[in-house]
Structure formats: structure tokens, C-alpha cells
Amino acid sequence: MSPATGSATFSDLWSPDVMLLSLLVTTVYFxxxxxxxKRFENATPATGKQRLLFVLAIVLFYVAQGSPISYYGHHYMFSLHMLQQSILYFALPPLMLLAMPEWLLARIFSPKALKLILNALTHPLVAALLFNSLFSFYHVPFIFDAVAINHEWMTFYHIILVIAAFAMWWPIVSPLSDNKRQLAGLKKLSYVFANGVLITPACALIIFASEPLYATYIAAPQLFQSLDAFNDQRLGGIIMKLVQELVYGCVLAYVFYHWxxxxxxxDLPMDQSFGAEKPTF
Structure with missing residues (x-):
């Protein structure tokens, strides 16, 4: 049952544990x-751009998981819950991957078992279907309501979805130079477009439903008089689709430009193209 409006404590709204985790991870990274x-062979320090991207990723993580967006999104507003998911699945993974020096990511996945799991999950077809299927199943009303009333199950499902989101982004922005899953050119454009298509049915179900779908939010206290559960649901679907389209659109434009x-x-003569550097993203 949702707590009474206005009963939230500072700890509820700003999650000191998430703040501490964010600071700890940032400290370890830096x-x-x-x-x-220097303790690692062939390691180089992170560039200024990588450090900036990492800080931005951590800030977004805290905004999604540790700010009032998380509390009110879980207890009151479906639209804020969808905003939280948009940040975690579409903004956080590419920023985090681009912030990782290649040598560090290679060392993280150096154990054979982790490397096998990575190779299996980041196959473009597997990654796209896995993330979009998990995302769509999560928003089936009876599944969503069952997960929403159990904090442990919701946490577990969100962790799985975040892992699937990283796997989905891997073929696009992985910094590993020997990455066989890294797509290039038109294949990368097609992959991004396909992900945009695959997630559309779930967003359409939410936006164009003829009635409120989720008992969790139908029963929740109404924070804004002009935003009932039905309109809040539609707003949530629109937020998710707009953020997804914005991120994918930027990626498509960037990839197309560099391709x-x-x-x-x-196409340039050899003497004009010599020394030109091709992008890895």
C-alpha cells in the first residue's frame, strides 16, 4: 500500500545509501x-572526456535511483517511474560504456566465465530481443502489479533490465577494439532502428490504452488534481517514447555522420587519405 502523501522522510526522498554507493563507485573509478x-600493464589514465562522461553517468544514476523521482515514481506517479526507466536504460549505459578506458573494461571481463557470458549476451540479435522482450513483459499489467508490490522482486527485475540494457548498447558503443560484436556503418544504423521498432508496441500499449492498466497507480494517492491515473499513464508512455526517440535519434545522426x-x-586518393583516423563509435 502506498504511503500517505507528505509522509516521506529525507532518507526516503534522497536515499543516502544510493548517494554513498555513487560516491564510492566514483572514487574507485578515479x-x-x-x-x-600504473599498477596495470599497458594501462593509460582516463581522458578528460571519459571522466566527464563518467561523472554525468553517475549523476544520472543518482537522479534516477536516489532522488525524489525514484520515491514518487514508485509510490505515486507512473510517469516518474517511466522517466526513471528512461534514464537507466537509454541514457546511463552508453555514457558509462563510453567513459570506460578500454584496458579497464578488458580487465573486468578477462575471467573466462565472464567473457563467455559477455559474448553470449552481446550478440546483436540476442541483445536486442532480450532487452526489448524483458522491457515489454515488465509492462504487462499483471506482471507489473505483481512486481510492484514486492520490493525485492522489483529490485531484481530492474537489475536484470539494466544488465540487458548494457548488453543492448554494447554493439553500438563498446570501447573494446577487438570486440567482434561491435557493429559498423549501415549495420549499426539498422540495429539502432530495429531497437526503436521493437520497443514501440510496449509504449503504444501504454499510450493508447482505453483505460488505466496498472492497479498500483490506480490505487495510489493523486498528487496533482489535473493528472489522474489514466492521464499519468499516457504521460509515462509518451515520456518513455520521447526519451528513447531522442537518444536513438542522436545516436543515429552521430553514427550516420561518421559512417x-x-x-x-x-573514396579519396591514397595520398589524401593517408593518416586519416576512422571513428570507433
Missing amino acids: LLTGPMH YKAEKQD
Whole structure:
């Protein structure tokens, strides 16, 4: 049952445990990619751009998991819950992957078991179907309501979805130079477009439903008089679709630009193209 409106404590709204975790992870990252990188063979410090992206990713993580967005999204507003998911699945993974130095990511996945799991989950077809299927199943009303009333199950499902989201982004932004799952050119464009198509039915179900779907929010106290459960549900679907379209649109534009630039470079005479650097993203 949802708590009474206004009963939230500072700890409920700002999650000190999530803040502590965020600070701890940030400290470890800056130590490993800064003064401690010399302890690892062939390791180089993180670039200024990578550090900036990492800080931005951690800030977004805290906003999604530790700010009032998480509390009110869980107890009162479906639209805030969808905003939280949009950040965790579409903004956080690419930023985090781009922030990781190649040597650090390679060492994390150096154990054979982890490497096998990584290779299995990041196959483009598997990654796209896994994430979008899990996302769609999560928003089936009876599944959503069953998970929502059990904090442990919701936490577990969200962790699985975040892992699936990282796997889904891996073929697009993995920094590993020997990554066989990294797509290029038109294949990368097609992959991003396919993910946009696969997630559309779940968003459409939420946006165009003729009635409120989730008992969790139908029974929740109404925070805004002009935003009932039905309109809040539609707003949530629109937020998810807009954020997804915005992120995928930016990625498509970036990938297309660099693919086109590389193609033009390949068409240049040898003396003009010598020394040109091709993008890895």
C-alpha cells in the first residue's frame, strides 16, 4: 500500500545509501583510471572526456535511483517511474560504456566465465530481443502489479533490465577494439532502428490504452488534481517514447555522420587519405 502523501522522510526522498554507493563507485573509478593505473600493464589514465562522461553517468544514476523521482515514481506517479526507466536504460549505459578506458573494461571481463557470458549476451540479435522482450513483459499489467508490490522482486527485475540494457548498447558503443560484436556503418544504423521498432508496441500499449492498466497507480494517492491515473499513464508512455526517440535519434545522426565521413575518406586518393583516423563509435 502506498504511503500517505507528505509522509516521506529525507532518507526516503534522497536515499543516502544510493548517494554513498555513487560516491564510492566514483572514487574507485578515479583512483583506477588516475594514480593507480600504473599498477596495470599497458594501462593509460582516463581522458578528460571519459571522466566527464563518467561523472554525468553517475549523476544520472543518482537522479534516477536516489532522488525524489525514484520515491514518487514508485509510490505515486507512473510517469516518474517511466522517466526513471528512461534514464537507466537509454541514457546511463552508453555514457558509462563510453567513459570506460578500454584496458579497464578488458580487465573486468578477462575471467573466462565472464567473457563467455559477455559474448553470449552481446550478440546483436540476442541483445536486442532480450532487452526489448524483458522491457515489454515488465509492462504487462499483471506482471507489473505483481512486481510492484514486492520490493525485492522489483529490485531484481530492474537489475536484470539494466544488465540487458548494457548488453543492448554494447554493439553500438563498446570501447573494446577487438570486440567482434561491435557493429559498423549501415549495420549499426539498422540495429539502432530495429531497437526503436521493437520497443514501440510496449509504449503504444501504454499510450493508447482505453483505460488505466496498472492497479498500483490506480490505487495510489493523486498528487496533482489535473493528472489522474489514466492521464499519468499516457504521460509515462509518451515520456518513455520521447526519451528513447531522442537518444536513438542522436545516436543515429552521430553514427550516420561518421559512417558517411569514413566512406568519403575511403573514396579519396591514397595520398589524401593517408593518416586519416576512422571513428570507433
